[in-house]
Amino acid sequence: METRKTDIVKTLRTIKYDTATAQKMEKIALKLDRPQRLVFAQMVDYFHRSKKDPLDVNDELLKNTLLKQHKDYIGFIRTQENEILIPIKHEVDRMNRNQKTIMDHFGAMDIHNRTVLQSHRELLLGQKVHNDILRQVAGSLDGISDKMADREAMKEKFHYILDSYVQKRDSFGMMTPAREKEELLNRTRKQIDLL
Template identity: 75%
Template sequence: MESQKTGSEKTLRTIKYDIQTAQKMERIALKLGRPQRLVFAQMVDYFHRSKKDPKDVNDELLKNTLLKQHRDYIGFIRTQENDLLIPIKREVDRMIRNQKSITDFLTGQDRHNRTVLEVDREMLAGQKNHTEVLRQVVGSLDDISTKMEGRESLKDKFRYILENYIRTREGFGMMTPTKEKEELLRKTRKQIDLL
């Protein structure tokens, strides 16, 4: 290694290494996007702080850290299982049993429920019959109402024809020919026939 002095009083040293190491260093620096000198300084700093041996491929500290994190993760899962998953499963099982009981009750799985369901069916059939009778009564009432309205309308038209006849007849004098009187009577009868 060589030392050199610069204007900023930094001491630079040179390390010689083979071409393969140089190529590896270049690839690392390119991948990280930093100058080789900075990457080298960071590598030295890393090994200094972590107290790791670069020859130790089986990094015990890393293994221990991963193992500890794995244990923590498994512990977290077990806690969640005990606190959440098992109680949720119990509640879901209980709900399923309750739903089955309700379904059995509604479908009449036992004898008592069958009689209740039969009574309910009879009541529904009676209600349907009652509804049908009511619908027929309402229809009949509508028909009667329509006929009554038609009858009133007929009376009003007849009154109009009668009043028209009386007015015209009163307008005739003693000298009105019989032919006009008969014509009035014929027109009045024709109007009544059109009703």
């Protein structure tokens, strides 16, 4: 049985656009290493599935803002490492040197009694400083952990508010009065202010 040629060939459509748009399309297709027709079909599917307006770039701005805040937190943690953890290591090294000094003096205890006592005092003082620094580190790490947890909770609440806004906005038709749209925007702003 012979298949008809029209059954095999898909019906193709043509869209006309300017040279600048064509160049952008070529760059996107090259970057993704896909044919332009496939990239175009995937863009249409994306906007159809996500129900996003291509002119609405706020989602990208939100992602970029969150990424910047995340980088700031990482920078803060690295600063704490340089300002607290590295000095702790230096202090521990100093304590080790003091302990070695004490051990050296134990061999000649009768002669160096005063030196041993002084080294012992320095060791105790070093241990106290070390314990204080460890308490500060523990407090800083608890604070960082709390801030990260608060940030995650804030993100979840903001996502909920944003999703509610988008869902309600998408349910509006062309005949929806501007007053309802303004009320939705005001309600959403109030919810964000309450965060």
